[in-house]
Amino acid sequence: MPIFWLITGVLAIACIGYVLGHRRAMASAGGNLRRLHSLPSYYGLNVVLKSIVPALGLTILWLLLQPIFVSNAVSGMIPDNEIPFGSSRGLVMTEVVRTAKGLNQAVAAGEITEATAQNRNTSVDDLTDALKSAGAVVTSTLTAPVMTAAQAYREVSRKGYLGMSALVLLVATVGALWALRETHPDFRARNVVEQGIRALLIGAASIAVLTTLGIVLSLIFNTVEFFRLYPASDFFFGLEWAPSFSGRGGASQLGVIPLLWGTFYISIVALVVAVPVGLFAAIYLSEYATPTTRAIAKPLLEILAGIPTIVYGLFALLTVGPLLVSVFGAGGALGVNWQGGGRAVMTAGLVMGIMLIPFVSSLSDDIINAVPQALRDGSYGLGATQSETIKQVVLPAALPGIVGAILLAASRAIGETMIVVLGAGAAARLDLNPFEAMTTVTAKIVSQLTGDSDFASPEALVAFALGMTLFVLTLILNVVALYIVRTYREQYD
Amino acid sequence: MNDMRLLQRTQGMNDIKIQANGVDVFYADNHAIKDVSVEIEDKTVTAFIGPSGCGKSTFLRCLNRMNDTIDICKVTGDILLDGEDIYDPKVDPVQLRAKVGMVFQKPNPFPKSIYDNVAYGPRIHGLAKNKAELDEIIEKSLRRGAIWDEVKDRLKQPGTGLSGGQQQRLCIARAIATEPEVLLMDEPCSALDPIATAQVEELIDELKQNYSVVIVTHSMQQAARVSQKTAFFHLGSLVEYGETGKIFTNPEDSRTESYITGRIG
Numbered sequence: 001m002p003i004f005w006l007i008t009g010v011l012a013i014a015c016i017g018y019v020l021g022h023r024r025a026m027a028s029a030g031g032n033l034r035r036l037h038s039l040p041s042y043y044g045l046n047v048v049l050k051s052i053v054p055a056l057g058l059t060i061l062w063l064l065l066q067p068i069f070v071s072n073a074v075s076g077m078i079p080d081n082e083i084p085f086g087s088s089r090g091l092v093m094t095e096v097v098r099t100a101k102g103l104n105q106a107v108a109a110g111e112i113t114e115a116t117a118q119n120r121n122t123s124v125d126d127l128t129d130a131l132k133s134a135g136a137v138v139t140s141t142l143t144a145p146v147m148t149a150a151q152a153y154r155e156v157s158r159k160g161y162l163g164m165s166a167l168v169l170l171v172a173t174v175g176a177l178w179a180l181r182e183t184h185p186d187f188r189a190r191n192v193v194e195q196g197i198r199a200l201l202i203g204a205a206s207i208a209v210l211t212t213l214g215i216v217l218s219l220i221f222n223t224v225e226f227f228r229l230y231p232a233s234d235f236f237f238g239l240e241w242a243p244s245f246s247g248r249g250g251a252s253q254l255g256v257i258p259l260l261w262g263t264f265y266i267s268i269v270a271l272v273v274a275v276p277v278g279l280f281a282a283i284y285l286s287e288y289a290t291p292t293t294r295a296i297a298k299p300l301l302e303i304l305a306g307i308p309t310i311v312y313g314l315f316a317l318l319t320v321g322p323l324l325v326s327v328f329g330a331g332g333a334l335g336v337n338w339q340g341g342g343r344a345v346m347t348a349g350l351v352m353g354i355m356l357i358p359f360v361s362s363l364s365d366d367i368i369n370a371v372p373q374a375l376r377d378g379s380y381g382l383g384a385t386q387s388e389t390i391k392q393v394v395l396p397a398a399l400p401g402i403v404g405a406i407l408l409a410a411s412r413a414i415g416e417t418m419i420v421v422l423g424a425g426a427a428a429r430l431d432l433n434p435f436e437a438m439t440t441v442t443a444k445i446v447s448q449l450t451g452d453s454d455f456a457s458p459e460a461l462v463a464f465a466l467g468m469t470l471f472v473l474t475l476i477l478n479v480v481a482l483y484i485v486r487t488y489r490e491q492y493d
Numbered sequence: 494m495n496d497m498r499l500l501q502r503t504q505g506m507n508d509i510k511i512q513a514n515g516v517d518v519f520y521a522d523n524h525a526i527k528d529v530s531v532e533i534e535d536k537t538v539t540a541f542i543g544p545s546g547c548g549k550s551t552f553l554r555c556l557n558r559m560n561d562t563i564d565i566c567k568v569t570g571d572i573l574l575d576g577e578d579i580y581d582p583k584v585d586p587v588q589l590r591a592k593v594g595m596v597f598q599k600p601n602p603f604p605k606s607i608y609d610n611v612a613y614g615p616r617i618h619g620l621a622k623n624k625a626e627l628d629e630i631i632e633k634s635l636r637r638g639a640i641w642d643e644v645k646d647r648l649k650q651p652g653t654g655l656s657g658g659q660q661q662r663l664c665i666a667r668a669i670a671t672e673p674e675v676l677l678m679d680e681p682c683s684a685l686d687p688i689a690t691a692q693v694e695e696l697i698d699e700l701k702q703n704y705s706v707v708i709v710t711h712s713m714q715q716a717a718r719v720s721q722k723t724a725f726f727h728l729g730s731l732v733e734y735g736e737t738g739k740i741f742t743n744p745e746d747s748r749t750e751s752y753i754t755g756r757i758g
């Protein structure tokens with residue numbers, strides 16, 4: 001673990017730097033704290049910052065760039081005639097990198113010595129055997145030039161890492177020394193540390209924003225890629241979802257409509273369950289319950305929100321599904337034969353509704369509580385009863401916020417996966433019967449990407465188009481919801 | 494009591510509308526009102542004055558049982574409206590509040606249209622048989638609230654869009670629309686500017702022809718301007734009650750005098 005030791009080394013330098021900076025600050029002030037611009041610990045931290053930040057920055061940069069440079073250097077070693085027909089230099093290089101890693105593995109497992117692994121005269125067969133017994137992936141294309149290139153790759157990489165370690169430690173030391181030299185009573189160490197912290201926070205914020213951006217961009221690029229292979233109009237307006245995994249793209253029907261229909265149907269069932277129950281629970285908790293009841297009931301309700309959705313999925317599969325079949329299935333309590341199996345829109349919708357209850361109720365509860373007491377007093381003062389007051393004053397005043405809460409719940413319902421996978425089945429169907437198995441966009445994303453699939457085929461890339469569709473839908477819902485909630489908030493500030 | 498009546502500023506005597514006997518109010522352990530007895534006359538403006546925290550609002554809220562909405566609040570003693578005990582178990586507080594209306598310190602129009610704000614009480618209590626009758630009640634109430642001319646062209650617009658003074662007059666009109674017999678006002682002008690205050694005071698003066706009005710106020714000038722009777726509260730007790738003219742010019746109790754001359758705040 002050379003990187004681990006390298007970082008330990010940098011940290012050690014930083015620690016020593018802190019102590020030295022602290023001492024030097026004290027000494028430079030002649031032991032009189034008041035002569036220092038900042039507290040001595042700030043001088044210490046200044047040293048820490050100036051040794052760690054450049055050193056770690058350099059490490060990260062080096063780790064990112066080195067593989068590219070090494071690959072470039074090594075790829076020249078592979079003669080053109082060694083590149084198989086239909087393959088490319090890039091693919092062969094992947095092979096080289098894999099072999100190099102395999103050699104590392106073999107050395108670590110003790111199959112061969114480091115010297116044997118480096119020795120260009122070791123026969124390819126011996127090395128291949130070592131690779132195999134170390135459990136590394138070995139393909140038929142492992143030829144002598146590839147093995148040589150792999151050895152070279154290891155060699156160059158090793159040198160690179162050595163160079164990096166030396167350079168990083170040097171940078172850390174120079175940074176620390178530089179900061180130590182700065183340390184004298186007038187130096188504004190406190191301000192420097194303040195800026196360092198600011199930079200750290202900005203960094204954290206930009207990572208959050210940039211990753212989101214990166215995810216969206218990758219969604220977009222892959223979606224565009226998908227539409228190159230599969231016509232967009234067939235995707236958006238196709239009424240059939242029947243992917244084929246033979247790898248012949250032409251045979252697949254990838255229409256999104258049945259999936260969207262399943263998503264909406266299940267979400268609507270969920271909302272029909274969650275909205276009234278959640279809303280009534282919120283009204284009870286905020287308007288009728290005594291403080292003690294509220295103190296007990298509200299956390300209990302919110303525990304529901306903490307249950308992982310896979311557990312709800314199990315509940316749907318093992319409890320709710322069979323229960324529904326025993327009522328609506330053949331020979332069931334109602335004597336109708338609407339439901340064939342446990343997996344159905346109803347099953348998933350009911351369970352998802354239960355999952356959403358605490359979500360709706362706790363948001364609505366906050367919103368109802370935000371309605372000023374003065375409005376209730378005004379209504380009571382006119383001789384209205386409690387339920388009249390709630391129906392005619394509190395709820396209308398809270399309505400925009402409640403609508404917002406419902407939209408947020410809807411966007412959660414649309415994005416929910418596990419309950420659907422376990423409760424609604426995997427059949428993409430355009431059907432009105434809620435006791436029929438259907439599936440949703442999210443469940444299909446899972447099934448398109450699990451198992452063996454070629455990530456360049458339309459059958460796999462369609463997952464990105466589905467993801468993009470979902471993303472746009474929930475984004476619109478969330479934006480509308482937040483807009484409504486915010487306009488509402490402004491009203492009572 | 495009889496001696497005071499002789500000094501009455503306004504001509505003629507009015508009937509007793511509300512009579513309170515030995516009222517005590519507790520908020521949990523806090524004894525907020527201590528043995529208060531008072532007679533409030535019909536067609537009169539009665540002012541409650543006193544330093545803040547002395548229990549004026551608390552006592553006012555006893556008169557229409559608004560304290561029932563506060564869990565920890567306990568009221569003992571008798572309060573009679575037209576000779577009937579309003580704390581009798583037979584009395585429905587909801588119906589009582591239709592008879593004893595209330596206007597609050599901060600204007601609190603509902604987030605509905607001006608029309609619906611005023612129509613709220615009549616609709617709940619079924620005072621109008623049809624739309625035309627309701628329209629009539631609303632116009633009448635808004636006129637009585639001295640705000641008709643300002644809002645007659647915008648009845649469908651939200652009540653929350655009016656200025657503070659207009660909102661308060663709307664709330665008064667809303668209270669009047671229920672046709673109460675008594676109107677309780679808790680510092681109705683404290684959130685208003687001087688011009689709006691003057692409008693509301695003028696309105697109160699007109700209202701006394703039909704109603705018994707009880708107004709809590711922080712401003713002694715206001716009490717002197719609008720009321721015929723004044724009650725001075727201090728630390729939960731009713732210290733002195735009588736003709737406004739007498740309370741302000743010749744108080745009997747030294748605490749009243751101290752308050753009026755600004756020595757108790």
Ligand SMILES: Nc1ncnc2c1ncn2[C@@H]1O[C@H](COP(=O)(O)OP(=O)(O)O)[C@@H](O)[C@H]1O
Nearest residue numbers: 520523525544545546547548549550551552563
């Ligand atoms: N809702 C309440 N809960 C508990 N105590 C209250 C409540 N309202 C008023 N009090 C207490 O009752 C006393 C009288 O208050 P209040 O009637 O509001 O006085 P005023 O209106 O004269 O300023 C105060 O001590 C106050 O703290």
Ligand SMILES: [Mg+2]
Nearest residue numbers: 549550551679
């Ligand atoms: Mg008060």
